[in-house]
Amino acid sequence: MGEEILINFTPMETRVAVIENGMPQEIYVERTARRGIVGNIYKGKVVRVLPGMQAAFVEIGLERAAFIHVEDVVAQGELPEDKSSLSISHVLKEGQSLVVQVTKDPIGTKGARLTTHLSIPSRYLVYMPGSSHVGVSQRIEDPEERDRLRSILQASIASEEEGQEPAGFILRTVAEGASENELIADVKFLKRLWQAVQEKTKKAKVPSAVYEDLPLNMRALRDMTQAGIERVRIDSRETFQKAQEFSQALVPEIADRLEYYPGERPIFDLYNVEDEMQKALGRKVDLKSGGYLIFDQTEAMTTVDVNTGAFVGHRNLEETIFKTNLEAATAIGRQLRLRNLGGIIIIDFIDMELEEHQRQVLRTLERVLEKDHAKCKVTGVSDLGLVEMTRKRTRESLEHILCEPCSQCQGRGTIKTxxxxxxxxxxxxxxxxxxxxxxxxxxxxxxxxxxxxxxxxxxxxxxxxxxxxxxxxxxxxxxxxxxxxxxxxx
The missing domain is CATH 3.40.1260.20 (Ribonuclease E, catalytic domain)
Structure with missing residues (x-):
């Protein structure tokens, strides 16, 4: 069974589920009243410069001022080798206006994270005004395809009229196999879009938004419809019609895979998405073997504990532990995507005696994480036998979007007897x-x-x-x- 995307639309919220082999792998929720702001560009004002932290706070119109680090202000080519010689107070002054882009939503008590290195995504490309770099996604592995894509882009940049500001591009994973015409159409679309953003920025008050990323249902069509997606089912006729118009303009190859779903069963009851969402909010995840996982999400990190539970089925204990850990590694990879957990993640697998078993469990985890769209890095096993990894966090986790701290325990998870x-x-x-x-x-x-x-x-x-x-x-x-x-x- 291939992959498909389910889009459940209501005026208050949009929910998107990515299904692989009949199982939900990713779930996204966007509330109309509280849309994420990653990718949005603002004309903001520097309100505080903090030399000790090499950073500044910028007012962009949110309830909390957003945060920008000196390395996100200075272009990479201009960074001195000795970064300590670069001071934020030489680069930014309080009261100055600044065009910035959000790289991380406000999460918990932290304000949004910003950069002045702007980038605007389209179907195949990410456009970087002011840069001249042409990069290719790491996930496109074929060297010939990488060279073909890069040369199309470089020819397009070389043919620009004099006087046009330089622009860089990154070729996204979905650009693999795209034709020259498709790529050039994307380049033109992005340049027109950037022109419009510049015009708006000149006239905009401070602070205000000058560019907003697409809503979730359109982002799903732009970013998630890789070659493997067989169909996209949408349960709202109006959203389906908008999706058709959008795909014909920007993603024509998926236009014939869009389907309107008028079924009597709610669309999220297909493939048990609703049940999986409820499970993804719980601490405990049962494994088929009888073992289970415990997820604890804290401010600093997420911890995952693996337990054998009732699983005592194999010939000896070491074999039982190895089988449980292998199953856990696959389940953890899926749960990280499903729960959209980011930041530092510590996994406490059950201790294994044999090094070969440890290696195989680690390899299984890495293989599962290869499918993850978010950048993951496994740093190996610590001296205490813990697997340490990071997963890039840009938006709130599923739990943070759907839940709030308990009013009885203030988020501790326990109350006094x-x-x-x-x-x-x-x-x-x-x-x-x-x-x-x-x-x-x-x-x-x-x-x-x-x-x-x-x-x-x-x-x-x-x-x-x-x-x-x-x-x-x-x-x-x-x-x-x-x-x-x-x-x-x-």
Whole structure:
């Protein structure tokens, strides 16, 4: 079975699923009210220069100022060999206006990340105004094809009229096999688009957006429809018609693979996409063998723990562990794409005695990651037997888009037990007893805490009452969280 893309469109949100061999591999969600801004170009204003961090904050119209590092301001060719001699305060001044592009969405508490090295993608190319570099995607491996593509682009650049500003290009993976006419049409399209952006920038106020990347449903057609995609199914007639117009203009070879899906079953019920999304929000992922994975996403990194669970099927323990780890490596590669996890990822495979087994598990993981559109780098096994890797993060993970920290535990994942809260209440009563004079204390708390105080801790309450010679009363507050309480003097 080949690959297909499912696009589920509603006015509030668009969801895209990439299916390979009947299994969802990638899921993207874009809320209309909170569209990602990666790729957008802004005319911004430098609000703070931070020499100690070699960086600056730039106001681009978001609630938090965005962040730019000195290396993202100075062109690569102009970087001195000794980078410490380059100071951000020589390059940027507070109050100056600056045309910048977003390379990372605001994630968690971090503002957006910016660059002045602008790039605009089309179907086959990425256009880089002001550069003269022609690069070819690493994933195009055939040397003859790389040379053919590069020479078409270089001929196109050489034929430019004098006076035109220099421009560089990167040939994207999907350019493999593209004809000369298709590539030249893309070059012309990008130059016209860049001309329009420049015109808009001259007239724009500060801060404001001067170029916005396509919405998710159109980005999916532009970026995800590689040669292997057999069809793209869309469940909204209006979006389907827009997709047809868009593909005829920019991606003509997939026009005949677009299908309108009017089925009675919701489109995300095909291939169990809805179920897989729910599973991708959980910590635990069950493996067919009986083993399981535990994913923990923190601010600094994501950790993945591999466990054998109930799997004891093979002749010996080493074989059992090896089989579980192999299955885990494949599942982890898929889960990283499905959950869109980025940054540092630490994988704790079950310890293996044989070096050959370790090598095969690592090779399996690397092979699975080769299919990933995001750049992944596995740095090998650490002294503690942990596999360390990174995956390029540009947009929020699925969990961050669909979930928020729990109001009860503030994202810790645990809450204090009623017993712990009960002892905190005792300490607070003693503190108030020393400071104030009163006849009665009224304790307001959540039901589980009051139940614990009246049942399991009733002896302790009686002891405390006789010690302070005061009465303690209790009242359940339905709106209180399990950790919240008040001690009121009566």
């Amino acid at each position: 009623p017993e712990t809260v009960c002892y905190e209440i005792f300490r607070e009563i003693l503190r108030q007893h020393r400071a104030y004079d009163t006849d009665t204390y009224l304790v307001l708390a959540a039901a589980p805490v009051v139940d614990y105080l009246l049942d399991d801790a009733s002896d302790h309450v009686a002891e405390l009452e006789s010690f302070i010679k005061k009465t303690i009363r209790f009242q359940v507050e339905a709106m209180y969280s399990p950790e919240q309480f008040d001690v009121v003097l009566r």
